[in-house]
Amino acid sequence: MVDQEEIERLLQTMSEVWGSEEQANIGLANQVAELNAIVFDGELPCVNVHVAPRSMLSGLFGADRNAAANYNPAYEDHAAYIFVGQSAIMSKDQARIILAHELVHHWEHTVSTDSDPSTYPNEIEMMIKHWFPDFKSEKKWRATHSNRFLAKAYLMSAEHGFELSRLLSGYKPAGALHLLT
Numbered sequence: 001m002v003d004q005e006e007i008e009r010l011l012q013t014m015s016e017v018w019g020s021e022e023q024a025n026i027g028l029a030n031q032v033a034e035l036n037a038i039v040f041d042g043e044l045p046c047v048n049v050h051v052a053p054r055s056m057l058s059g060l061f062g063a064d065r066n067a068a069a070n071y072n073p074a075y076e077d078h079a080a081y082i083f084v085g086q087s088a089i090m091s092k093d094q095a096r097i098i099l100a101h102e103l104v105h106h107w108e109h110t111v112s113t114d115s116d117p118s119t120y121p122n123e124i125e126m127m128i129k130h131w132f133p134d135f136k137s138e139k140k141w142r143a144t145h146s147n148r149f150l151a152k153a154y155l156m157s158a159e160h161g162f163e164l165s166r167l168l169s170g171y172k173p174a175g176a177l178h179l180l181t
């Protein structure tokens, strides 16, 4: 069920941070295009991005209604979609890093091959352990973030200056409670 208050909050944030609902959608699409060009050498196939209420953020990669965003691969005649929620559009900088994370999912679904690296520094292991209070939630997150995903994120942080913990979790270290799915 769609919560009308939530929709109004989303519209208000789009207007305050981005200028208008239309500007928000254009801005997000531009960020995706720019990240594709700069980080992925333009290799990614088309993916739509859309601001969405929490109820739409629980797709294939997670049932967490607190998720900041969610990636939905293309299937049958549906295009690939990234849904972004309230916490992802609070600032343009926040949107960019969250889109970068979701685009790694898109890359893994559409472009990634066996020859892409799947090793990464132990620093990432430590980070993940620190985020999760218990093994069960850690296991759940890891199920959708493969070694190749983590290796790609690591390379992106090294080559393009993304803050690694934010690229993986979506949040600054102190607030890494609502992890990206």
Ligand SMILES: [Zn+2]
Binding pocket: 061, 101, 102, 105, 144, 145, 180, 181
């Ligand atoms: Zn993810």
